[in-house]
Amino acid sequence: MTVISMIPASAARAEAPEGSVGYVSPEFLSFDEPLALSSGQVLPAYTLAVETYGELNAERSNAVLICHALNASHHVAGMDAGQPDNVGWWDNMVGPGKAVDTDRFFVIGINNIGSCFGSTGPVSIDPETGKPWGASFPLLTVEDWVRAQARVADYLGIDKLAAVMGGSLGGMQALSWSITCPERVGHCVVVASTARLSAQNIAFNEVARRAIITDPDFRGGHYYEHGVVPTHGLSVARMVGHITYQSDEVMAEKFGRAQRAPGPDGRFHYNYDVEFEVESYLRYQGEKFSRYFDANTYLLLTRALDYFDPARDHGGDLARALARAQARFLLVSFTTDWRFAPEHSREIVRALLKNQREVTYAEIDAPHGHDAFLLDDRRYHAIVQGYFDGIAHRLGLPARRRTTGVLA
Amino acid sequence: MSARPDVPRPAPRADLLRIAEWIEPGSRVLDLGCADGTLLAHLQETRQVRGAGVELDDDCVIAAVRRGVQVIQQNLEEGLALFGDGQFDTVVLSQTLQSMRHTEHILREMARVARYGIVSFPNFGYWTHGWSILCGRMPVTGQMPYEWYNTPNIHLCTLRDFQRLAAKLGLRITHLATFHGQREIRFLQGWRSTLAVYRFESPNVRAEA
Numbered sequence: 207m208t209v210i211s212m213i214p215a216s217a218a219r220a221e222a223p224e225g226s227v228g229y230v231s232p233e234f235l236s237f238d239e240p241l242a243l244s245s246g247q248v249l250p251a252y253t254l255a256v257e258t259y260g261e262l263n264a265e266r267s268n269a270v271l272i273c274h275a276l277n278a279s280h281h282v283a284g285m286d287a288g289q290p291d292n293v294g295w296w297d298n299m300v301g302p303g304k305a306v307d308t309d310r311f312f313v314i315g316i317n318n319i320g321s322c323f324g325s326t327g328p329v330s331i332d333p334e335t336g337k338p339w340g341a342s343f344p345l346l347t348v349e350d351w352v353r354a355q356a357r358v359a360d361y362l363g364i365d366k367l368a369a370v371m372g373g374s375l376g377g378m379q380a381l382s383w384s385i386t387c388p389e390r391v392g393h394c395v396v397v398a399s400t401a402r403l404s405a406q407n408i409a410f411n412e413v414a415r416r417a418i419i420t421d422p423d424f425r426g427g428h429y430y431e432h433g434v435v436p437t438h439g440l441s442v443a444r445m446v447g448h449i450t451y452q453s454d455e456v457m458a459e460k461f462g463r464a465q466r467a468p469g470p471d472g473r474f475h476y477n478y479d480v481e482f483e484v485e486s487y488l489r490y491q492g493e494k495f496s497r498y499f500d501a502n503t504y505l506l507l508t509r510a511l512d513y514f515d516p517a518r519d520h521g522g523d524l525a526r527a528l529a530r531a532q533a534r535f536l537l538v539s540f541t542t543d544w545r546f547a548p549e550h551s552r553e554i555v556r557a558l559l560k561n562q563r564e565v566t567y568a569e570i571d572a573p574h575g576h577d578a579f580l581l582d583d584r585r586y587h588a589i590v591q592g593y594f595d596g597i598a599h600r601l602g603l604p605a606r607r608r609t610t611g612v613l614a
Numbered sequence: 615m616s617a618r619p620d621v622p623r624p625a626p627r628a629d630l631l632r633i634a635e636w637i638e639p640g641s642r643v644l645d646l647g648c649a650d651g652t653l654l655a656h657l658q659e660t661r662q663v664r665g666a667g668v669e670l671d672d673d674c675v676i677a678a679v680r681r682g683v684q685v686i687q688q689n690l691e692e693g694l695a696l697f698g699d700g701q702f703d704t705v706v707l708s709q710t711l712q713s714m715r716h717t718e719h720i721l722r723e724m725a726r727v728a729r730y731g732i733v734s735f736p737n738f739g740y741w742t743h744g745w746s747i748l749c750g751r752m753p754v755t756g757q758m759p760y761e762w763y764n765t766p767n768i769h770l771c772t773l774r775d776f777q778r779l780a781a782k783l784g785l786r787i788t789h790l791a792t793f794h795g796q797r798e799i800r801f802l803q804g805w806r807s808t809l810a811v812y813r814f815e816s817p818n819v820r821a822e823a
Contacts, residue, residue, distance in 0.1 A: 552696060556696045556697075556698075559697060559698065559701060564664075565684065566679060566685050566686065568675055568679075569688070570672075588679075589676055592679035593679055595680070596679070
């Protein structure tokens with residue numbers, strides 16, 4: 207187990223805004239102990255990119271693990287020291303005085319194995335061949351991630367996390383923690399998530415994967431060796447995903463049927479180039495994504511989504527799967543989220559109630575669809591803040607000193 | 615969980631204090647329409663109950679979370695499908711019955727999820743209401759401060775009306791308390807009280823309960 211610390215770039219920097227954790231740099235933790243995976247394969251060694259914010263208290267009782275979703279990373283909050291424009295993906299939620307208050311909590315962000323932001327994944331070199339793993343990288347499950355994350359907790363000397371929290375695929379990891387390591391989780395915060403994908407969810411993932419795999423530049427997943435990237439496929443995959451993150455309502459409001467560059471008198475161009483604004487937006491999102499994200503990682507992460515189903519080993523009975531859980535739970539869903547609709551969260555609530563677990567559930571009437579979990583909704587943030595203040599109180603942490611961010 | 619010093623906490627109303635007396639210490643309680651969680655917070659502190667609330671209003675849900683009360687955001691009209699049979703010892707429906715569309719359904723659901731039910735509602739039989747109607751006007755009082763055209767109260771009843779419905783549904787009434795404001799009314803309850811609170815036992819007798 208070795209640690210390589212990145213030295214933060216110390217160029218002249220703007221002062222960090224109120225409520226920001228400031229400039230941050232990841233640590234890269236290397237684990238030599240092999241990780242046995244759900245697939246039966248073994249990952250002999252691996253590195254994880256990790257960021258932390260706030261301070262671990264002497265009792266080591268104030269740690270909060272934040273799990274990321276499909277395209278995010280360990281960079282949860284603050285500004286990347288090497289690239290200050292790169293603000294953490296949940297910066298509105300995590301920081302001094304924010305809902306997850308780093309004045310009192312020690313927050314950990316981990317880039318999952320298989321991802322492409324510094325942790326071992328398909329882009330990394332397979333020590334056996336000396337070439338990038340590519341498509342040979344073992345397939346992973348949410349449970350595999352949880353086991354890898356647990357080793358980071360071990361490394362930090364944390365027996366029990368005050369909370370594990372995540373949205374979407376991150377919420378699945380939080381839920382899995384409560385089953386996989388029940389005694390190590392005090393509170394489990396699951397936002398806009400599900401205990402299993404529906405056929406429709408899997409179907410969208412499959413469309414995304416086919417777009418990547420059928421791109422001629424994919425080369426069976428070994429595109430690195432050929433010096434190409436299946437950008438077209440990856441871009442289409444992202445476009446499909448993006449549609450599922452937004453509500454019909456929001457898309458209608460943002461784009462409607464507005465034309466991008468209409469001809470004289472608003473005439474159509476009668477071709478297949480960008481005609482409508484929504485097309486332009488989706489293409490832009492797709493292309494931007496394909497420049498920074500790895501196609502093999504996208505395949506692997508969507509598959510992990512598909513496989514997640516903790517009830518599977520219990521005859522499909524989620525309540526039985528959750529019978530081991532010891533945590534207190536907070537679930538949040540959004541009314542217009544049709545990717546993981548509120549019914550997905552209600553199913554988890556029902557299973558927890560059946561086990562007499564303590565559960566709070568908020569169903570936020572927000573227009574933004576699945577993406578709402580990343581946005582600045584006051585009610586949503588007030589729920590999370592109230593809940594974390596309760597955790598702090600229960601753990602005997604100091605009272606909140608300030609309120610910044612969405613609720614300021 | 616003990617009271618959080620940063621959360622203000624007014625004294626519970628007289629009817630809520632009486633409801634609290636009817637609840638076994640250490641038991642499991644579900645509060646339907648729990649508002650800001652006042653009753654549950656009081657029960658958690660004074661009677662060490664394991665409580666959960668159901669509430670629809672966003673601000674109330676937030677306030678309940680701040681109080682450290684376990685709350686589930688849901689519309690009661692959709693029923694109690696999230697809750698299993700006999701999951702609670704007592705289920706409370708405080709000053710909400712009269713505004714619910716499906717009155718019988720919610721009472722049956724209460725009897726399904728808990729052994730004991732507690733229901734409070736404004737007493738339509740309060741004597742000034744009769745006087746008001748004799749004078750040709752719908753009653754407007756402290757307990758029912760609405761005009762006929764904007765009232766959420768669509769199913770008003772008297773004490774005897776409720777007792778008849780309870781009998782029809784097989785709910786065995788164990789306790790009744792009536793109030794006029796903060797004052798408990800013990801004589802001529804049907805005429806002199808503005809608020810009635812009933813405790814009943816579910817017809818679903820369960821060995822484990």
